[in-house]
Amino acid sequence: MLAQLHQVEQSLNQVILGKQQQIRLALCCLLADGHLLLEDLPGLGKTTLAHALANSLGLSYRRVQFTSDLLPADLTGISIYDARSQQFHFQPGPVFSQVLLADEINRASPKTQSALLEAMEERQVSTDGQTRPLPSPFFVIATQNPLFHAGTSALPESQLDRFLMRLSLGFPERAAEHQLLVDDSKGSRLQFLTQQLDGNTLQSLQQRLGSVTVSDAVIDYLLSLVDASRSRNDMLPLSPRASKALLRASKAHALITGRDFVTADDVQQVFPSVAEHRLDPRSSAASHSHSELLLEQTVCPL
Amino acid sequence: MLVLLNRQAILSFTIILLAIIVLLHQALPLWYSAILVLLLAYRWPLQRTTAKVNKLKRVNIIAAVILLLLLISINQSGIFHFMLQILLLSAVSRMVLIRQRHDSHQLLWVLYFLLACCFIFYQSILLSLLVLALLLFTLYQHYQLYASKQQRLQVLQLGKALLLTFPVWISLFLLFPRLQPLWRIPTADAAVTGLADSLDPGSIESLVQSDTLAFRAIFSGPRPARQQLYWRAKVYEDFDGRSWNVNRRFEARQPTTAQTNEYNNGLRIDYQVITEVSNQRSLFALGIPVQLTHTVRPVAAYLVEARRPVSQRLSYQLSSVLSAIPEDNATEQQLNSRTVKANPQTRALANELAAKTSSTAELIAQISALFRQQPYFYSLNPPRLGDNSIDAFLFDSRTGFCSHYASATAVLLREAGVPARVVGGYQGGVWHEEQQYLEVRQREAHAWVEYFDSGLWHRFDPTAVIAPERVLAGLDAVLSADEQTQLQANWRRFSAVNYINQQLLHLDYYWSVWVLGFDESQQYNLWQQLKAFSKLLALLGLVILLMGLGWWYLRYQRQPENFPAPVRLIRRYFRKLIQHKPAGQNFSQFINTVQRYNPRHAILLETIDSLYQRALFASDQTALRQLKQHLKENRKILTGLNWPE
Numbered sequence: 001m002l003a004q005l006h007q008v009e010q011s012l013n014q015v016i017l018g019k020q021q022q023i024r025l026a027l028c029c030l031l032a033d034g035h036l037l038l039e040d041l042p043g044l045g046k047t048t049l050a051h052a053l054a055n056s057l058g059l060s061y062r063r064v065q066f067t068s069d070l071l072p073a074d075l076t077g078i079s080i081y082d083a084r085s086q087q088f089h090f091q092p093g094p095v096f097s098q099v100l101l102a103d104e105i106n107r108a109s110p111k112t113q114s115a116l117l118e119a120m121e122e123r124q125v126s127t128d129g130q131t132r133p134l135p136s137p138f139f140v141i142a143t144q145n146p147l148f149h150a151g152t153s154a155l156p157e158s159q160l161d162r163f164l165m166r167l168s169l170g171f172p173e174r175a176a177e178h179q180l181l182v183d184d185s186k187g188s189r190l191q192f193l194t195q196q197l198d199g200n201t202l203q204s205l206q207q208r209l210g211s212v213t214v215s216d217a218v219i220d221y222l223l224s225l226v227d228a229s230r231s232r233n234d235m236l237p238l239s240p241r242a243s244k245a246l247l248r249a250s251k252a253h254a255l256i257t258g259r260d261f262v263t264a265d266d267v268q269q270v271f272p273s274v275a276e277h278r279l280d281p282r283s284s285a286a287s288h289s290h291s292e293l294l295l296e297q298t299v300c301p302l
Numbered sequence: 303m304l305v306l307l308n309r310q311a312i313l314s315f316t317i318i319l320l321a322i323i324v325l326l327h328q329a330l331p332l333w334y335s336a337i338l339v340l341l342l343a344y345r346w347p348l349q350r351t352t353a354k355v356n357k358l359k360r361v362n363i364i365a366a367v368i369l370l371l372l373l374i375s376i377n378q379s380g381i382f383h384f385m386l387q388i389l390l391l392s393a394v395s396r397m398v399l400i401r402q403r404h405d406s407h408q409l410l411w412v413l414y415f416l417l418a419c420c421f422i423f424y425q426s427i428l429l430s431l432l433v434l435a436l437l438l439f440t441l442y443q444h445y446q447l448y449a450s451k452q453q454r455l456q457v458l459q460l461g462k463a464l465l466l467t468f469p470v471w472i473s474l475f476l477l478f479p480r481l482q483p484l485w486r487i488p489t490a491d492a493a494v495t496g497l498a499d500s501l502d503p504g505s506i507e508s509l510v511q512s513d514t515l516a517f518r519a520i521f522s523g524p525r526p527a528r529q530q531l532y533w534r535a536k537v538y539e540d541f542d543g544r545s546w547n548v549n550r551r552f553e554a555r556q557p558t559t560a561q562t563n564e565y566n567n568g569l570r571i572d573y574q575v576i577t578e579v580s581n582q583r584s585l586f587a588l589g590i591p592v593q594l595t596h597t598v599r600p601v602a603a604y605l606v607e608a609r610r611p612v613s614q615r616l617s618y619q620l621s622s623v624l625s626a627i628p629e630d631n632a633t634e635q636q637l638n639s640r641t642v643k644a645n646p647q648t649r650a651l652a653n654e655l656a657a658k659t660s661s662t663a664e665l666i667a668q669i670s671a672l673f674r675q676q677p678y679f680y681s682l683n684p685p686r687l688g689d690n691s692i693d694a695f696l697f698d699s700r701t702g703f704c705s706h707y708a709s710a711t712a713v714l715l716r717e718a719g720v721p722a723r724v725v726g727g728y729q730g731g732v733w734h735e736e737q738q739y740l741e742v743r744q745r746e747a748h749a750w751v752e753y754f755d756s757g758l759w760h761r762f763d764p765t766a767v768i769a770p771e772r773v774l775a776g777l778d779a780v781l782s783a784d785e786q787t788q789l790q791a792n793w794r795r796f797s798a799v800n801y802i803n804q805q806l807l808h809l810d811y812y813w814s815v816w817v818l819g820f821d822e823s824q825q826y827n828l829w830q831q832l833k834a835f836s837k838l839l840a841l842l843g844l845v846i847l848l849m850g851l852g853w854w855y856l857r858y859q860r861q862p863e864n865f866p867a868p869v870r871l872i873r874r875y876f877r878k879l880i881q882h883k884p885a886g887q888n889f890s891q892f893i894n895t896v897q898r899y900n901p902r903h904a905i906l907l908e909t910i911d912s913l914y915q916r917a918l919f920a921s922d923q924t925a926l927r928q929l930k931q932h933l934k935e936n937r938k939i940l941t942g943l944n945w946p947e
Contacts, residue, residue, distance in 0.1 A: 216921050217866050261920035264888035294884040300919060301865060 001201055001208075002258060005031075008197055009055045009256070014051045015189045016045055018176030020097065020166050024256060025273050026053060033206055034164020035120055035140040037105075037277070039284065044169050046143040047103060051190060053141060054099040058196040060135075061099035061225065066108035068151065072115035076125045085197050090127070095119050096201070099133050102142040106152040113159060116140065120162045146284050157236075157281045164245050165270075166277040168286045205255070212251040213261040214246040217302055222246055225275075228298045235279040235290045241276050249274050264302040268295055307403055307447075314443045315397055315406070316342055318413055323390065325420045329383040330374060330390070337368060338394050345398045357706075358894040359397065366394045385417060403447055410444050425615060427805075427813040427877050433878040437463070467613055480822045501538050501749060503545040503691055506705040506726075507682055510777065512744040513684045516728060517577040517586055518811060519740040526571055526588065529773045530624055532750065533586040533742065534759060535727040537603045541716075543644030544691045546709055546724045555602035555631050568625030576617045577899050583607045585618065586727060586742075590628070593621035603759075605629050617819045626758035634710050635754055638721040645692040647712060652717030662720050669711055670767045678707075680769040682785040687838035704772070708749040721754035725761075730776055737765070737808050745777055868918040868926060875933045875940050882945055890915060900943050906936055 028231075029036045030053065038046040054061040064075065071302065090150045094100060095116070102116065119125055123134045142163070145152055160166070169293070183189070187259030197205075222243060230237040245260075249270040254262045272288040272295075279290040314580035323330065323338050330338075341364070368391055396409045398415060417440065420433045439702055442460060496516060498505060538546035568589065575586055585606045586599055594606060598618045601607045604627050608616060629635070642651075655672075659665045673699075679701040687694040692713050695706050702710075705851050708724045729748035731740040749765040765772050771779035779787055832839060865873065873880055876896075883892045890911055897907045910932055916925035933940065 213920050215866075215921055218919060219868075221462075261916075263890065263915050265890050265917045268886075268888060296884070299885045300888045302869060302888050 001205055002255070004197060004201055005205060005256065011193050012049075012052055012056060014052055015193055016049050016169065016207050017174045017179055019169055022169055023049075024253075025165060025167055025270065028249055028256055028270060029165040029167075029273075030057065030139060030202075031205060032164060032209065032245075032248040033137065033139075034248065035142070035161070035162060037163040037166040038143045039146060039166055039287075040143070040170070042145060043196050044171065046169060047101075048189065049169065050101050050103070050141045050143055052193055054101055055190070055193055056110050056196050057099065057139075057202055058198040059098035059137065059202070060141075061101060062094035062097040063101035063103060064094045065103045065243075066105050068109060070108045070112050075112060075115055075118070076127050081126050088128075090130075090132070092132075093125075095125060095131075098135060098137055099139045099141060102140055103292075104144060105142040106144040106155055109154075110153060110156070112285065113153075113155060117159050117162060137199070137206075154281075157278075158294070160281050161239070161241065162279050163277065164249060164284070165273040167273055168284070170286055181191065206222040207250070209251050209255060211260065212254050213262070214247065214251065218250075218262050218264060220268060221249075221264055221298075221300060221302055222250070225267070225294055225298050228294050229275070229279060229290075236281070238275060238278055242275065246271065264300055268300075271295060306401060307406060310347075311406070311447055312400070313444060314439065315400070315409065316345070318436060318440055319393060319397060321719075322393075322416045322442065325425065325433070326386060326390070326416070328423050329379070329386045330381065331756055334368075334372070334387060338390060341394050342396055345400075361395055361398050365391060370581070386416075389416060389419075397429070401500065406447060408442065410447075413440050425814075426819055427810055427817075430813075456798060459739045473939050475820070476825070480820075480825060494581045495578075495584055496540070496744070497536050497584070497747060499536070499548045501705055501709070501724060501726055502544070503687055503702070503706050503709065504685070504747055506747050507543075507684070507703050508711075509747045510682070510703075510745045513746050515578050515807070516580075516744050516746070517575050517743045518530075518573045518814075519576075519731070519742065520738065520815075522572045522574070523741070524571065525733075525740075526569065526624060528775075529766070531571075531588065531730050531740075532725075532748075532763075533588060533728040534725055535586050535604060536725070537605065537752075538724040538726060538932060539642070541642060541709075541713065543642045544689060546712075549637060552602055555633075556588075556929040557602050557604070558628075564566045567621040571624060572620075572624050573622070574617060574619050576615060576811075576819065577612055577694075579612055580614060581611045581613055583609075583611055585612075585616075587620055589624040591620050591622050595619045603634070604626070615814055615818055615850070617814070619899055625762045627752065629754070629757055635721045638723045639719070640717060641713075641716050645690050647693040647697055648710070648713055649717045652714045655714070655731060656718035662753065665715070665718055666753070666762055669714055673707070673764055673767045676767055677684070678702075678736065680765070680772070680780055705749045707768060708751050711751045711762065711764045713752075715753050723752050723759075725752050727749055728771060729763075731891070732776075737811060739811060741811075753933070815931070819849075865920055868914050869928060870912060871930060871933055875937065876943075878941060879943060879945050896945070899946060903939055903943070906932075906939065 009023060009027055012027075013020055016023060026036055026038075026149075038050060040046045051063075064070070073093070075093050075095050077091050077096065079088040079090045080088050081087075100119075105113065105116070119134060119138075120140050121137070123138050125132050125134065144155070164277075171177075180189075182222065226238045226243045226246070229235060246267065250262045250266040253266040253270050254260070257266070272291040275291045275294070276283065276288050279294075283290070319342060320339070323335055327335060339662065369388070372379075372384060372387050372391070379387065393409060393412045393416065396405070396412070400406055400409065414437070417437050418434055421430070424433070449516065495514070497509065500522045536548055537548040537552070539548040539552070570592075571588060575590070577585060585608055587606045589721075590604050591600060591606050594600065595618050597616065598606045598608055598620075602652070606618075606620070655665060659668055677700060681701045682703060684695075684706060685699045686700045692710050695702050696710050705724075712722040712724050726747075726749050728742050728746040729750075730746050731742035733740050748765070750765065752759040752760060752761055754760075763773065769780040869889070876892075879896060880892075883889075893907050893911045893914075897904050900907070908927065913925045913929040913932060916922040917929050
């Protein structure tokens with residue numbers, strides 16, 4: 001199973017060139033059953049990555065382009081009157097899929113954003129007084145433009161908190177971009193995506209997460225990082241939800257690296273992408289200044 | 303590990319060595335200091351070029367030549383200075399050769415020793431502070447040299463560290479036993495200051511021009527009036543027609559020990575004297591010294607003397623009775639009745655006066671009247687006198703300073719048949735009310751007469767007749783404005799400078815009383831006083847102990863040292879390199895870095911890393927055992943791992 005995962009990772013690397021670290025973290029996020037937020041300037045490949053991820057997981061996925069006039073019903077679906085049966089029929093929206101690609105999520109109005117919020121956290125949708133469960137697994141892979149772009153409304157802290165990780169791809173390296181231009185004539189890069197997981201494999205991998213060993217020493221170190229954020233006033237404190245997310249992501253990272261135990265290194269690797277958007281929601285995803293400060297100043301005795 | 307010295311360290315060593323050369327200049331001939339400085343200059347350009355280290359041979363030859371020169375001049379410098387010279391030579395030669403940190407070790411310890419040697423020459427507060435600063439600088443360099451990059455002290459931390467050691471300094475100073483020196487430092491002949499063994503007309507005038515301190519006195523109990531403050535230092539009994547000298551066999555005379563209870567009639571004074579360096583043995587005392595500390599001893603004519611020439615500031619305690627001095631030795635009368643052939647006019651005058659009077663007291667009154675009624679003048683610049691100096695003064699120039707009057711009076715008395723002698727010392731002093739001490743400078747130098755009458759030596763000060771203000775108010779009151787200007791150095795005229803100077807002198811006084819004067823007896827006194835407060839102190843000690851324990855406990859709580867076993871193992875075997883690990887880095891990353899610097903041991907380090915991870919994070923006992931075994935087997939390699947500076 002792990003071998004399959006590694007092959008997926010490799011083929012993703014064929015699609016997005018030179019971003020091994022981010023791809024591994026993105027896979028970590030999905031393996032840890034968390035929602036992923038990709039934040040970048042337009043044109044850096046975040047939509048491509050989102051598509052590639054959704055594709056390679058072997059799950060059914062829908063894509064929604066968020067705009068300012070998008071209504072909650074456009075996401076969740078509406079009941080339509082069927083004249084033949086003289087009944088209302090619920091027409092499920094795009095949220096009823098295993099992977100929801102929410103493109104440019106911060107272009108939507110807060111009302112629509114909070115409709116997504118409920119779906120993300122509770123994995124259910126309430127319409128017309130009826131609660132409908134979402135399929136399982138359910139992932140949201142959202143992309144957003146940096147906040148200073150025109151026509152964006154920022155996701156509130158509470159909603160940012162729902163995302164396990166926030167990643168940024170950044171500009172490709174020169175060699176990678178060169179390769180990208182050379183291959184440009186050959187068509188879409190998504191064609192390189194040959195490997196796919198199937199839903200069962202993903203689920204059993206997620207189950208294996210539970211059997212990854214976490215020693216007390218690692219938990220102590222993780223807590224001292226979290227504690228350090230709580231004793232400072234230049235950043236928001238990390239919540240227990242954040243520490244749970246941190247542990248889950250660390251476990252996933254250990255699993256992807258091929259270990260059945262979590263090391264201090266796993267924690268340090270996932271920490272910036274798990275913690276930065278919780279420490280300072282206004283910062284851009286490319287800056288890891290707060291989380292890196294914490295990593296630097298918290299003594300790692302392990 | 304081979305570590306090259308950086309420029310900063312070399313520059314610091316050069317500065318310290320130069321400072322030591324300047325401080326120890328008293329022990330070094332000029333040519334030698336010049337050679338040392340040249341050697342240091344020779345070292346300096348090496349650092350800038352890539353030239354190889356000086357050949358050891360060359361330096362050895364240079365050092366041997368210098369040593370030879372030093373050996374030739376050993377007679378001039380004396381054995382003690384010779385030793386200092388050799389020590390400096392070795393330090394400077396080491397400095398010339400030094401390239402690696404490893405080499406600087408001996409140099410540093412020799413520097414400490416040389417700095418301590420500076421205290422042989424200087425004890426004043428300013429120079430002590432300077433030496434202290436140099437010592438701290440050396441310590442700082444020593445630390446910087448051996449500390450790792452992370453642990454290099456910032457100035458602020460340095461200050462904190464010094465503050466922490468301050469109580470230790472104080473308690474060492476207060477509690478460390480004052481041992482008698484095991485050997486005496488042989489001192490070369492140094493310039494003698496103060497009153498000389500010979501009193502010419504004119505010698506006191508030149509002494510008075512010096513503004514330096516002679517001694518200080520602290521009175522416990524009543525303080526005598528100013529006109530009583532005749533500090534006796536020397537007794538001149540031999541007159542050769544022109545100058546007065548200390549008797550050649552004065553040293554050999556046995557002093558009678560004065561008994562306290564014999565002198566109930568006079569005023570008894572208890573006081574402490576702190577003398578400056580004079581390189582003479584003679585000390586200062588008022589009246590009859592009846593009780594003295596063991597650092598001084600009584601000598602003939604009821605004077606006191608140090609056991610060896612005063613080459614460092616000396617403090618002694620005295621009790622004196624202010625009354626006429628008793629006869630000390632049977633030969634004294636006869637010694638002080640000798641007359642010489644010179645000065646015929648004076649002899650005639652003496653005979654005339656003796657014929658007119660019937661008692662010694664009357665004779666003294668006659669001499670006083672003579673000085674008072676005839677036009678005699680008191681001056682700092684008397685005219686030069688010929689061979690028959692007394693005649694020339696009494697009948698010709700009639701202008702003189704205290705020594706002229708004292709010597710003329712003594713000659714008159716001797717010619718009239720009354721035993722008389724000239725006493726040299728100091729009169730008066732400046733009383734500092736706030737600091738409660740009397741400051742006596744060289745300008746208070748004075749000479750007066752003692753004559754023998756009915757078994758006692760009475761004091762007669764002719765200056766008090768000519769210029770009573772000299773005795774009542776001090777020298778400045780008597781002198782003309784021109785003469786006062788002559789006495790005062792230019793800068794003394796600015797009152798601000800004067801004020802600062804005076805404050806520095808007071809500081810110096812407290813330094814000498816509280817620091818230099820802190821001897822065995824003071825230490826004992828301190829203990830006695832502490833005993834009185836023993837309960838309070840015990841309580842205080844208990845509180846301090848509890849606070850210390852509390853602090854230790856808190857510290858222990860804050861930084862739990864009980865690491866898991868694999869971490870303990872890694873910390874132990876990598877203890878040399880672990881100080882380079884940034885706080886936030888984990889050991890795997892750290893070992894990765896070490897691997898980069900030591901590619902030869904990459905496989906070993908990788909194995910250790912994976913075993914460590916299994917042992918710590920997966921609690922794998924076999925891995926722990928293997929890790930232990932691996933570390934133990936490769937201990938040598940691990941201690942030899944490199945870390946770039």
